[in-house]
Amino acid sequence: MQGLLPLREYEPLRDLHRFVEVGGQLTLELGAARVPRPRRGRPGEGLPTGHARSVVNAILEVRTGRRPVSQVQGLVGAxxxxxxxxxxxxxxxxxxVKSLRSCAITPTSYEVGVTATTGTRTHAVMARFELAGSGWRCVFFEIIRLGAR
Known part of the structure; x- marks a missing residue:
């Protein structure tokens, strides 16, 4: 049987303060009240595959009329x-969506190739993602109909 580990002391503002000298006295200066959440996607981290898959799937649902366009507004470019x-x-x-492959074009842009199937046919889907201030956004999307010219 394993024993319980002791809890760490409660420190809500750990690493968010520093001492400054004001009028010859050391004063505690408090920083922000909460730690900022890291943004999704930064240059060098790459495009998360799960994010690309969910965005492509959402756009496919918009194209088939199963999802309103307004639900992908924050995920795609203007x-x-x-x-x-x-x-x-x-x-x-x-x-x-059956398979997804991504390729870095630059550190802030990726191209994604997707294999999507319907009941009887397989289609290729192309998408391009670029890193914007609020995260990765899809800026290009195309369903390639096989056999069409």
């Missing part, structure tokens, strides 16, 4: 968002 609102939905189709 130009792609406008295009998604103009495209006619693909009716009676449900895509399933």
């Amino acid at each position: 130009q792609l968002y406008a295009q998604l609102g103009l495209w006619r939905p693909l009716r009676n189709v449900r895509f399933t």
